Amino acid sequence: MEQKTRIAAEDGKQELVITREFDLPVELLFRAYVEPDIVEQWMGTKVLKLENKKHGGYQFETTDPKGNKYGFHGVIHDFTPNQKITRTFEMENTPFSVQLEFLEFEQLTEDTSKLTMHVIYRSVAQRDQVLQLPFAKGINMAHNRIQDLLSKLK
C-alpha cells in the first residue's frame, strides 16, 4: 500500500522532512493549523494561545490519562495564509532543545493539497532521539504489558 505520510531522515543530518498529501483543498488544510478548536481536535492537545501572525506565539498543553500535563510552545516567525508557516517548537521540561519548523502548504488540485514539514534540530543526536521517542514508548508499553501479565501470574 502506498504510504500517505513519508519521512525523509538522511543519516548523519540534523533535519528531517515530513510530507503528506491530503484529499482536501489547501484552504481547509491550512485552517486545520490556525483555528484553535480544530487544532485541539486533531493534535489532541489544549490550545492555550495561538497567534497566527509574524512575531506571534503559541502555547499548547497536553494532559495524559494520569493527569500529568505536558507543555509545548514556540514563536511564529513567518505566516502566509494558505502557503507557509515558519515557527519554532519546544517541549517544556524535557532535555530536548528547541527545533525550527518550516511548514509549506501547496495546492495540488482544487480538492487536493500537500504539506511539507521541514524540521531542523540542534544536533544529529537530538534528531535521532526525537525519531526514536515513539519507538522507545512502544517498547516501554510492551514491557509494561509483560510485567502486568507476569504480576497477574504470581
Add this chain to the structure above:
Amino acid sequence: MNLRRDVFQAIADPTRRAILLLVATQSMTAGAIAANFDTARPTVSKHLQILTECELLEQDQNGREIYYHINAKKMKEVADFIEPFRKMWDDRFNKLEAIMKKYKTKK
C-alpha cells in the same frame, strides 16, 4: 529485544554506518573495506565483528578470502525503527483529514 538494541548501538557508530554503506552495493573483503578508512586495521576488524554479530553483515567464504555483504532482512528491521514516528504523524494527519472533510461538506 536485547538483540534489537544491539543493532541500534551498532548503527550509532559513524564508522560502522560507513562500512554498511560501502558493502551495500557489493561484497568486499576485510582488507578492501579497511582500505577505505584511516582507522587502524584491527579497529576495522572489530567493527566488522560487531556488525556480523548483530547480523547486519554476513560472511561468505570464497577460497581463502572472506567476503562481507549486507543482510538486507536485518537492515529492513533497522529501517523500520523510523516507522513508529511515521505512524504517529500518519495517524495525526488522518485525523486532520477526517475532521476537515466535515467542514468541506458544511460549506
